[in-house]
Amino acid sequence: MQKYTNAKKVLVATDCIIFGFDGWNLKLLLVQRNIEPEIGRWSLMGGFMEPDESPDAAANRVLEQRTGLKNVYMDQLRVFGNPDRDPVERALSIAYFALIDIHQYEKQLSDEYHAEWFLLDEVPELIFDHNEMLKLAHKQLMYKAALHPILFQLLPEKFTIPQLQALYEGVFETKFDDRNFSRKLLSTGLLVKLNEKDKQSSKKGAFYYTLDKSHYIKNFNAFLNLVPNPDKFF
Template identity: 75%
Template sequence: MQRYTGQKRLLVAVDCIVFGFDGQSIKLLLVKRSIEPYKNKWSLMGGFMQPDETPDDAANRVLEYRTGLKNVYLEQLHVFGSPDRDPVERTLSIAYFALIDINKYEQQLVDEFHAEWIEIKDLPELIFDHGDMVRMAKKQLRYKAALHPILFHLLPERFTIPQLQALYEGIFQAEFDDRNFSRKVLSTGLLVKLPEKDKQSSKKGAFYYRLNQTEYLENFDSFLNFVPNPDKLLTENL
């Protein structure tokens, strides 16, 4: 087999940044590293790409192996290639991120690697440059949330305005004014009000809504404008 001469060995890894929403808060899926260096320190789901794999194949394999999660949509985020990012060997990492409904995937998690959901506001220190990966993924996620109604995919078939607001507040780590948020959300025409109420959170209860799929598909590229000061919030609290 012909090879390129005079070239040094370079490893390629993939790291998966998986955000989840449980109906109340945004969380990040982490594991404790099983090998040195930094054994037992918090880490993203990572592993090395094999010669017969594409980066996408490797990311999906690593995520399933480390957590048991299958059929999760992973989006390629960035290549992290600082020469000293891994103290063991020169390693590039291709980072992927995803945002999932925890309740839909909870039973897929396996116990072998003890993956844990940790609230995004309480994240521990992570190994290598994983903290930089998470900050970049949060910024990308906020950008998408501000411009498109993608977060509706994380909600159950019927949901309340307070649930939707909790989702956006979790993504942006900021509090939104209840009345303004509700008014702007309803002004989009994306929601259909249902006659039933959720009585668990208060005596008065909150009406359930469902997503108007036709309106959603037709206006996916429209700016929703119910995120206050989106430019400011895109970089705050990262």
Template identity: 50%
Template sequence: MYTGYNLEDRVFLAVDCIIFGFDDEDLKVLLIKRDFEPEKGKWSLMGGFLKSNETLDDAADRILHRLTGVHDIYQEQLYSFSDLDRDPVARTISTSYYAIINIEKHNEELIQQYNAQWFSLADIPDLIFDHNEMVQKAIRRLRRRTSINPIGFELLPEKFTMRQLQKLYEAILDKELDKRNFINKINSMDILIKLNEKDMTSSTKGSFLYQFDQEKYDKKKGDNFYLKL
């Protein structure tokens, strides 16, 4: 072995996933009720140990899939947590990831198997270890991202109304937005396609439907355009 590689310095490396979903009203986080020690019976993020044949991204994908049944969802690496006693069993560093999934699309059976449940951000219970800190950090990162990139479109149906989009941003940013102001700012980003179609469920006049314009967005991305709401 080369200098510096002391076997006793090795650590366990866990991956924990903050899974966000949106149900038309609220931004929610998916949590599991642990039926194993340590901290059996407490709420927790879904997580697992990094295996020798996978990268951190691989592990995050495996863990998300095991709980929700969904695969190949983009997850962003958030932060590596390393407090000395964060895990009472053994020195464990945890790299957290966050994912945004369509709340309709998870596999209900899997979720029940893990006693998992969606929690509104305002109702997140006391979690094991430093998991509350992870969730808070993920929310802050998501809010920041939302201001820089039009993240969040994956949370909406393919065609959506301005009202739905505003609701989503209000849920992520946790504040009410002025309707006219919101529409102006969104339009100034010029990344939506207005369809010749209306959603007639909300009013007799109906509301125009929109689509996210991936191509325009990809072109603009380099400019780091901002959406200050």
């Protein structure tokens, strides 16, 4: 078999930025690194791609091995290739971000790598260039959420409008007007109102809604106007 004799080999890794929603707060899933260098420090979920794997397959395998999570929404972010990003060997990283409902997957988390959820404003300093990955992933998440209903991937099967508003406010790190947000949300036609209320948050309670999945898929690429003045975030 012919080989490229003059080419030097470069390692390729995948790293996963996993955003989760617990019903009221947006969080990031991290693990403690169990090898040198930087052993014991907090890290994104990462691992090296095998010769017979595609980047997507490697990202899914690494995610399942490190956390026990599988079949979650993931989107490729970009390649990080600074020559000195890894102090051990020359290594590229193909970064992905994932969106999950924390309560749906909390029992699947593997204890082996000490996975732990952090509020975004309490994320510790991460290894290598992982802080840069997180920053760009958050920006990409805001960009997509301003245009499409991507954040519904973070919600449980039934949810309230205040919970959905808390999710959007957590992603965009700002406060939305309650009435305008509710009005715009209901006008999308994405929600189905249930005859059930959440009585834990207030005496009056808030009605639960569920996502109209057929309408969601059909209109996923339609412009979503839930975020006022989206240009100020980018």
